[in-house]
Amino acid sequence: MMFGTTPLAHVGMNKFDPPNPDVWPATLPPVRQILHEGLDLGRATIFTGENGSGKSTLVEAIAMAYGVNPEGGSTGAMHHSRATESGLHSGLSVRRNPGASKYGYFLRAETMHGFFSYLEDNPSLSRQDLTFHEMSHGESFLALITDRFRGGGLWILDEPESALSFSGCLSLLSVLTELMDDGDSQVILSTHSPLLASLPGADIYEVGPWGLRRNDWEGLELVRNWRSFLDAPERFLKYL
Numbered sequence: 001m002m003f004g005t006t007p008l009a010h011v012g013m014n015k016f017d018p019p020n021p022d023v024w025p026a027t028l029p030p031v032r033q034i035l036h037e038g039l040d041l042g043r044a045t046i047f048t049g050e051n052g053s054g055k056s057t058l059v060e061a062i063a064m065a066y067g068v069n070p071e072g073g074s075t076g077a078m079h080h081s082r083a084t085e086s087g088l089h090s091g092l093s094v095r096r097n098p099g100a101s102k103y104g105y106f107l108r109a110e111t112m113h114g115f116f117s118y119l120e121d122n123p124s125l126s127r128q129d130l131t132f133h134e135m136s137h138g139e140s141f142l143a144l145i146t147d148r149f150r151g152g153g154l155w156i157l158d159e160p161e162s163a164l165s166f167s168g169c170l171s172l173l174s175v176l177t178e179l180m181d182d183g184d185s186q187v188i189l190s191t192h193s194p195l196l197a198s199l200p201g202a203d204i205y206e207v208g209p210w211g212l213r214r215n216d217w218e219g220l221e222l223v224r225n226w227r228s229f230l231d232a233p234e235r236f237l238k239y240l
Contacts, residue, residue: 017090025061025086028054033211035091042203043180044187046196048222049207055190056108056158057086058207062188063106063156064089072115074148075104094154101152101184107145108158116140138168149175152184161193169195194223 019026019035026032031054039045047055060070067075096102120131135143141163149155155176161169176199179185191197197204198217205212206220217223229236 017087019088019091025054025057025088026091028057029209029211030054030058030207031088034058039212041186041188042201043185044176044189044199044202046199046202046204047188047190047207047212048192048197048204048220053207053209055207057088059156059158059188059190060108061086061088061092062094063104065092066094066104066154066156068104068106068154068156070106072107073105073118075102096154096186101154103151103153104156105148105153106156106158107141107160116144119144137163138165142168142171145172145175149179152182154186154188155179156188158190159192160189161191161196166195169193172196173199192222194220194226197222 021027021032021035026035030049047058049055064070069075141160160172164172173196176187176189176196179187180199180201187199187202189196189199189202194217197220204215204217204220206215206222
């Protein structure tokens with residue numbers, strides 16, 4: 001799978017419309033790099049980086065360029081509240097290998113409350129026994145993933161650790177690992193979690209003022225910072 005700036009095989013929500021290079025989000029270094037170079041996506045692709053670096057903007061645009069609801073759900077979901085997404089998706093095309101499943105699913109922690117209400121208000125879209133608002137945030141998040149993340153497709157998650165405990169992240173890692181064993185599945189994930197970034201076999205990109213740079217798990221700034229803090233938290237806390 002790859003995505004880039006060619007209009008060929010564009011399957012997004014709008015017609016192909018390259019963004020103004022002088023207007024956000026095209027001014028973000030990682031976005032500018034993608035618009036110029038595109039990106040080949042492996043079986044799993046992980047984006048890490050600071051808040052505001054552009055990783056969630058990229059993930060959202062990939063989801064929308066593929067035709068997936070920007071507030072969460074599948075390629076057929078119709079839930080919308082307040083539109084805040086950029087128009088970057090109209091300048092991208094997403095192409096999967098010939099014969100691959102066209103199904104996609106997008107989960108983002110910040111919109112899950114409204115998405116759960118949408119599912120409960122439309123019971124034909126969800127199992128009758130999944131009453132999401134009667135569970136904790138993390139329990140409902142994992143219940144939805146366990147119920148929906150199966151079979152072939154494009155599985156996109158934006159900072160899912162926001163809803164999950166350490167054990168919850170391990171459970172999600174298990175689900176994603178199983179999906180990667182399916183030859184027709186691909187995973188795209190943005191995260192601040194070194195645990196989720198350790199997904200075996202994933203291509204990891206650090207997102208920042210340099211654009212996108214490929215790195216291995218051991219070399220990630222995210223991993224180095226957490227190790228340094230856990231080794232001696234007092235070194236950080238005294239500067240707060």
